[in-house]
Amino acid sequence: MPSNETEPPIGSRGVLLHVGPHKTGTSALQGGLAASHDVLLRHGVTVVGTTAEQHHAARAVTRHSSTRGMKRIDDRHWTDLAASVQQVRGRAVISSELFDVATDDVISRIVDDLGPDRLQVAVTAVPLSSLMPSAWQQRIRSGFTVPLDDWLRETLDAHGRDEPARFWRRHRLDHVLTRWAAAIGPDRVHLVIGDKERKRQILEMFEQLLGVPDGTIVNPAWSTNRSMRRSEAELVRRVNTLAETAKWSAATHARFLRMGASHELTLRHRPGPEDPPISLPAWAHGQVHDIAASIVEGIERSGVHVMGDLDTLLAAPAQVEDPQTPGTISIEAAAHAVIGAARGGGAGILREKHVEPADLRKYPGVSSATTDLLKDELRRRGDLPELTQLPSDQLTAELRRRAKRRLRRVLGR
Structure with missing residues (x-):
């Protein structure tokens, strides 16, 4: 850990930009940065903007628009955030997984706007074998209807094509690291590898990069963005299919399902051991391991700064019998889904004569269209x-x- 007399790894005026990708512990990190804003500032580190403002800025500069029902984001969100970074005299940190789709031209603009002499980039990583099921359920939350096995076959078949699918543009980490290293140099690109056995490992590594004492970045319970379990995902997937048949708009889906039912499920429901996490089916283990091994080889060639054990990225999933597609869900889970859909529609606030902006923030689906x-x-x-x-x-x-x-x-x- 750097002492007070030692310059932090990112420098005394460095700007640390965390670019994701999705489903690699980003929510926990962002929740920690937000909750630790004041104490970080006392150590000379400014968290620039709120989490929402950072996401808006990333969506604006990358022109990201894949999430159904989300508003279009004006470019000023990026220019405002970049201007705020320029006002910071010490260290600064920004985190959004929405930067993970940045193309070469977008990367060039980010580097120019944040300062080529100050910018350093962090990329977080978890094993591909656990990331793929998590990514699938995230798509289910956004309205996807394709079963896990079908999506896996399609995604694995798409690997290596000349025009990569968005999943591989995000998660072919050696290519992501190489793109950023070409823009700012490999010594200023940091790969931060998580470890499921040490929940704080990513937070500790960011503390090291920022040059702050151990324990500075807290891990609030509310920051955890857990994945849906198999029965929960199947419930939402089937509702998505019905909503698609009924020709629900993207805004309606976002309001009642993505920000309603599925949000409530993952926030409030506590699944039991009878409903295990979604796992990679046995038939996909070999192909996923081969791709992961080629990614690790690419990372080693890239010359970037690696924090953690690269072998972690080759970890095989637990050998469990492939479960059948669930046909039922617990009454408690179903109740949470119903309550979530009702809240997404504004239940509890629409009878009020005047709705405060803070109330709308509690139920973002109300104002999503x-x-x-x-x-x-x-x-x-x-x-x-x-x-x-x-x-x-x-x-x-x-x-x-x-x-x-x-x-x-x-x-x-």
């Missing part, structure tokens, strides 16, 4: 086509008037 998505929904329903021609402010006012009128009818007022 953009004007364009609302217009699409109106067209789909055939609800007064002339409404779709209104400017956004008039459309919002008209929808508010109609909502109040409907509420008065429901409440008998």
Whole structure:
């Protein structure tokens, strides 16, 4: 651990940019950075912006738009964050897995905007064998309907193609590291390898990079973004299929399912041992191990700074009998899903005469639809086509008037 007299690994004015990728402990790290904001500042490290602001900035600069039902992000979110970094005189840190789809031209812009003399990049990593099932269930939360085995076959078959699928653009880590190393030099790119047996390992390695004492970055319980279990994922997948048949809009899905039912399940429900984590099926072990081995070889050739044991990335999944697709789910889990969908729709706040912005932040699904998505929904329903021609402010006012009128009818007022 660096002493007070020793310059931190990223330098006294370094900017540490954590670029993910997805499903590699990013939520725990971001929760820790947010919860430790004040104490980090006392050690000369500024967490630039809130977690949401960092995600918005990453989405803006990468022009990332794959999540169904999310608003389009204006470029000012990136320029504002970059300007805030320039105001920091000491060390700074930013974390968002949404940077993981950055192309070469986007990387060049990030380097220029954050300062080529200051920027250092961290990439987190976990074994591919555990990451792939986790990535699949994350897609299920966003509206995906393809079963795990089918998705695995499609994704593994796509590996090595000239035009890589988005999954491999994110998770072919040797290529990710090489792209960043080409822009800022391999000595300024850090691979941080997690260890499931040591929950704090990633936090400890970031403490080392930032040059702060052990234990500075806390790990609040609320920051954990656990993956859905097999029965939970199958429930959401089947509902996704029904929602797709019913032609739900992306905004409606985001509101009731992604930010509603599935969010509530992973936040509130505590699955028992009868519902184990989703695991890689036995038929995929060999192919996944071979790809992981080629990634490790590429990392060794890249010359980047490796923190942790590369052999961890070759860890084989536990040898368990491939489970059947669940046909049932516990009553408790189902209840959490129903409550989550209701909350996503605004239950508990829509009877209020005035809704505070803080309330909307508790239930992000309530405000997830953009004007364009609302217009699409109106067209789909055939609800007064002339409404779709209104400017956004008039459309919002008209929808508010109609909502109040409907509420008065429901409440008998």
